[in-house]
Amino acid sequence: MIAKIIYGHTCRGTLDYILGKEGMQVLGYGNTFSQDISPKFFGSLLHFQGQRNATKNRYAHISLNLPHNEHVDDSTFFEISKEYMEKMGYGEQPFIVVRHNDTKHEHVHIVTTNVNDKGKVLSLYNSKRRSMATTSYLETKYGLEPIPRTKQQKELPIFRLPELKTDNEDTQGTRYYIQDVLNRILQKYKVRSFEELARHVQPYHIEIRKTQSTSGRVGVAFGLDNRQGYRTRFINGSQVHRQMSGPKLQWVFENHKKSKLLPMHRKRLLKQIETTYSLFKTIRPHDLKQVLKEYQGMDIELDIRRATIGEYTIYDKSGYVFREKELSKHLRMQERQDIFGNGNVPTQIDTQSKQFQLEKEKLIREAIQTSHLTSKQQKVLLSEHIETLRFKNIVPILLESEKHRFLEKYMSSEEKHTFRKNLKETFPQIQQKLHDTETRKEREALQGKFDLIGDVLRKGVFNVGATDGSVRHLFQALGVKYQNNKLLFASSDKYFVPVQLGHLPFPKNMQEHVSNGFVRQNHLMMEMLTKQETDILSKQSAISFFLPMVFPGLFERMHPDYKRQYESISLGAYLKHAERMHESFEKSPIDYIGFFNAKGFYFEKIDNGINIKSIYTDNSSSYKLPKRTSLYLNSIPDLETFLKQQHPVLENLIKTNRNSLENLWAGHLMELGQYERVAYLLTNENVYPNLHREVVEYHMDKGLSKTIQERIASKNTFQQNRLLRIGVYTKGSLLDKPGGNHQEDYNGFKDELTDYTKRRKDRGISF
Structure with missing residues (x-):
């Protein structure tokens, strides 16, 4: 099921459209005193409530669309609609649900207002994320066909036109067809003019008519002509969609033309084409498209006229589209007869170049x-x-x-x-x-590690020394070793830096082997703590949070001041990763908090925002949430009271000894789909992942359960009974939901305006 949301400042036109469609059926109303009211009365009620606030986005028009050939009855579709509205934060708002049957896929239209009965606007945060999670939840609950949850590249069907009609005044199907085509084109390409847009839409039989008033205001109108006897009247851009009016499209085009990246992309393309020409002795004109694709990864289209090629158009990976005439004159095909002027001579590389x-x-x-x-x-x-x-x-x-x-x-x-x-x-x-x-490079890298170790020791980041050999923990965490008064790479004796430490004992519990990935991340962290460089800060990834698990002998000796700084940075890095992992499950700000609680993280409200903390770090260590995320969580009614409900969940994790980074690591691997490694931790190490029940069930169904069974079955007979008991206990523990069950309130919303200057994921909300 796909949900589409459009916001607007009026509701009259939307209601006229959905209620005026032939064969429409009103399935019911939400939050009205009776189901027996007339659509006209509901329209007046909705208009009155929406006008109580001056916000631009007073009303919301939502459509729920099922895949082709999927059917649900009216009562079920109404229940789906009511549950969708409840979980999206419209649980107390008046709305109407209308079913249409004018397309091959079954769908309903829902119209409501974003203004509550007190005249305040609902908190419109993260509606895209919540809509994706809500539709996924409803698909599972009602047995509907799921939609793809990953970004997909879709090409528009060139000959998909509205049904052939003779009444050229019936513009509704035409309007939606034009809106769909323009929407995708403006997302895919960084269009810079109406002329360029006209070239993009020409294969879809759309014509563009540009006008300009005496005051200089630019106008645009769109029409259809399939050159088979079907023509429509031209429709103003603002009627197609409010973001497709002449002035707004002109604003988008000007922004693309003024981009500082545009000259860089052009310069890169010039270099790529020039390099290609210098490699070949001859290029048959018709082969240029394939040559550039194979050699430079460039997409071009040849302008073929009567078996001759006039020029070519480059569809750059940046989204810009360049005509050949925009490039250097020296690179035009007509100017390079030494390469292209050999008729049908096969394309040949110049092996002497x-x-x-x-x-x-x-x-x-x-x-x-x-x-x-x-x-x-x-x-x-x-x-x-x-x-x-x-x-x-x-x-x-x-x-x-x-x-x-x-x-x-x-x-x-x-x-x-x-x-x-x-x-x-x-x-x-x-x-x-x-x-x-x-x-x-390797000599410089070893010297760089030596210098970094010196900075770390001088600043006292870790309390390590030569007397007890604890400095070896620092050496190992940076991928080097010490022997015979020399500092060497851990994996090689080829280079060394003299270090006069004499006999250096080995500390207890030294790890035998550590991952190169953790070493690289730790190196970046040490550089950040000693140099305070912001560009290094941006390179921190989620695994930086797990460094104390990999290097326990080192991080337990970390200075408290540096430890708080490290933990704050690593909390922020893990937060960004976790938000992406929760995206397809999160239906509300309550879900947002619940998913983090299940992992051992909790939130505290402060004077100027909200902090996130964890049971794995010091209680004084925290990371301040971005302003928009804080506003999102503040949409929960009586947030301070709700945050107190976090404690039972966290106390349960601590009580069941699941407050170690190994438990979080197991959940991290599960979210990444590393089921073999998770199964090993479960069956061999008795490490249980800290994850929300809903997420665990998803991965169990996706393949983790099967992997665990295969892991158990692969053990020998002597261990079979014991491992079967572990397997049953593992499943039971995985599905335990710590901290009891909380009633869910779905409030908060995100304002998703149509912005054609950005690419959107081809899922969830679209326009």
Whole structure:
């Protein structure tokens, strides 16, 4: 089921449309004193309540759309509509539900107001996220076909037109068709003029008529002409949609033209095309589209007129569309007859060009680096791997390379033979050059780690020393080791920095191996704490919150001041990740808090906002929520009283010994779909994930339950009975909902205005 929401400052036109449709059926009303009122009376009631506030978005027009060939009866559709409105925060607002049957998919229209009976506007926050979660919940409850929950690229059907009609005054179907096409085009492309927009909509049989008044105001109208006897009258842009009027479209176009990124994108395209031309001896004009796609990943369309190519249009990945004439004159096809003026001569690479030599070297370098990543001995440094490499080791990688296939595609048989021979001859030179480059980088990296360790020790970030050997925890957490008065990479003895520490004992409980990913994240964290650089702060990811779990011997010695700073930063990094994970489940601000509570996080209201804290960090450590998120949570009635209900959930986690980072890590892996690793933690380590019941059930159904059973079945006979008991207990524990059941109130809303300057995910709310 797909929900679409449109906000507006009037309701008369919307009600006239939905109630004037042939075959319409009023399914019922919400929050009115009777179901026997007339639509006209309801319209007056809704108009009166909405006019009690001067906000622009007084009214909401919502449509709930089922997939093709799916059917529900009237009473069920009305119940679905009422439950959707309740969970979206309209539980106390008057609304009407009208069913239409004018399309192949069944749908209802709901009209309500965003102004309550006291004249205040509902809190319109996160409506897109909540609508997605609510429709998903209703799909499960009523057995409806689910819609895709991931972003998809959809191409508009070029010949999908309204049904053939003779009455050119029937513009409603035309209006929605034009709105749908324009909406997707303006999301996909950064259009800069009405002329460019006209070219985009031409394949969909839409015509654009631009006007300008004596005062200079720009107007626009749209019409349909399928050149098969079906024409419509032109409709003003503001009638198609309020965001498609002439002035508003002109504003969008001007913003795109003034973007500081536009010259950068043009310069990049010029470089890409120039590089392509320098690689080829000849290019058959009709092959240019394929050549640029394979070599540069560029999408172009050729303007073919009577078997001749006039020019081409570039559809850049940035969203901008460039005509050939916008680029350098030197790069136009007509100006490059040395490449394109050879008739039907096959496209051929210039094997003597400088660009070809560069591509050959790049091909070898990439093959060497790929061989290191796929090597069984990944722990060695790249320079060490290069030293032991032979050309025969990279031959399979070369042959599988798309770039290698591309280059050979435009060579003769003789050139292919020479090319492969040259690769072998060139290999030693590239190998040595890459070895020297990597050697320099690795030396600098080791010296950088040494300098960072010095900064950390001087500033006292950790209370470690040489006497008890605890400084080894710091060395290990940064991917280095100490031996014989030398600091070396943990995985190699090739380089060293002299460090006169004498005999350095090993502390107890030293980890044998740590992940390189955690080492890199810890390195960034140490740099951030010592240098206070904001660009490093932006690189923190959710796994920074788990560093104390990976390096317990180090972080238990962290200075309290730095610890609070670290915990605040890592809380913020984890918050951003968790919000994305909760997106498809969250139906209200109460859900937002509930999902975090189940993970061991809680919220406290302060004078100027709301803080988030956790049971895994010090009680004084917190992260202040962004202003918009604070407003979202403040839409909960009597928030302070509600926040007190968090304590039983958290106390239950602590009471059941689920207040360790290992429990949060298990939930983190589950959310990422790492079911094999989760099953191992459950069956071998007795670590149970801290997650909300609804999320756990989703992953159990998605495949976790099956993975756990397979894990249990794979054990030997001696352990079978014990592991079966663990398996049953694991499932029961997973489905326990800590802290009891809270009644859910769905309040708060997010104002989703149509903004064609941004790409929206092709799901949930659309216009």
